[in-house]
Amino acid sequence: MDIKKFLNEHGITPTSLREEIINILSNIEKPISCDELVEQTSANKTTIYRNLTLFEEKNILISSETNRKHFYELAKEAKAYFVCDKCHKMEEITMPNLDKKHVKSVVIKGICDECYK
Ligand SMILES: [Zn+2]
Numbered sequence: 001m002d003i004k005k006f007l008n009e010h011g012i013t014p015t016s017l018r019e020e021i022i023n024i025l026s027n028i029e030k031p032i033s034c035d036e037l038v039e040q041t042s043a044n045k046t047t048i049y050r051n052l053t054l055f056e057e058k059n060i061l062i063s064s065e066t067n068r069k070h071f072y073e074l075a076k077e078a079k080a081y082f083v084c085d086k087c088h089k090m091e092e093i094t095m096p097n098l099d100k101k102h103v104k105s106v107v108i109k110g111i112c113d114e115c116y117k
Contacts, residue, residue: 006022
């Protein structure tokens, strides 16, 4: 993916940090928290958060909330997850076939098999 072009196309001025964040987001398998992004970049939490908010406003990023924590992933890769209330494990599940367009994210909460024993 041409990240500079991608940002420009969405009306976002490319900066090295923004490119870095998009690069991380395009390589993750599961949504990532703001703290994890802070760990993987050299920027502080406020700066990361400000950029994530901008990305969300521009509809290139979606956030899911679980256990009062936000997780982020690129909008084009929206997926459905089952999240365990006890161990907080996130498991990708088949996206439900909803009869509506523009689904941003699906988070189903419950208790996983291991915790239910
Ligand atoms: Zn569990």
